[in-house]
Amino acid sequence: RKCLLSRMDDNQVEVLEVSASNEIKKLDHIIKSMLGSMDGGEISTSAYDTAWVALIKDIDGNDAPQFPSCLQWIADNQLPDGSWGDDKIFLAHDRLINTLACIVALKSWNIHLDKCEKGISFVKGNLSKLENENEEHTTCGFEVAFPSLLEIARSLDIEIPDHSHVLQNIYAMRNFKLKR
Known part of the structure; x- marks a missing residue:
């Protein structure tokens, strides 16, 4: 790099520096807009993970959830079709595992049974x-x-x-993976 710069006059070096500075600003803007679209880079809420946390029993030994707000989130975020998951794109695997996890969480605490039924119909x-x-x-x-x-x-x-044929295939794939 030093050899290249030593062959350039001051104007050429200045143009190169301005070009690099503009490129950095452009990349900075792109990165900031990407992070902005991801809510500041935070991980989005996951129905699947929320459902598992909702299953945790109260640490004081009461027959109650440790995190009732998770159950409320599940109840509040069921999609109109009865599923849980990303409302912007439909991926069957993602929607089904999210939905089944949320059904299990609600049914475990025997609450929002109407939402459970709607979820079961979706599955x-x-x-x-x-x-x-x-x-x-x-x-x-x-x-x-x-x-x-x-x-x-x-x-x-x-x-x-x-x-169903689909579930039989899933069980076969599971058994194959667990044997390895």
């Missing part, structure tokens, strides 16, 4: 969409997490049919 009506979804859109670990959630749901008397 039953959309399981078949898993089969046609692009593999790139599959939630990481779905084939392990979703069957586990189904087992928890069944232990809470939540009826989700398990005889």
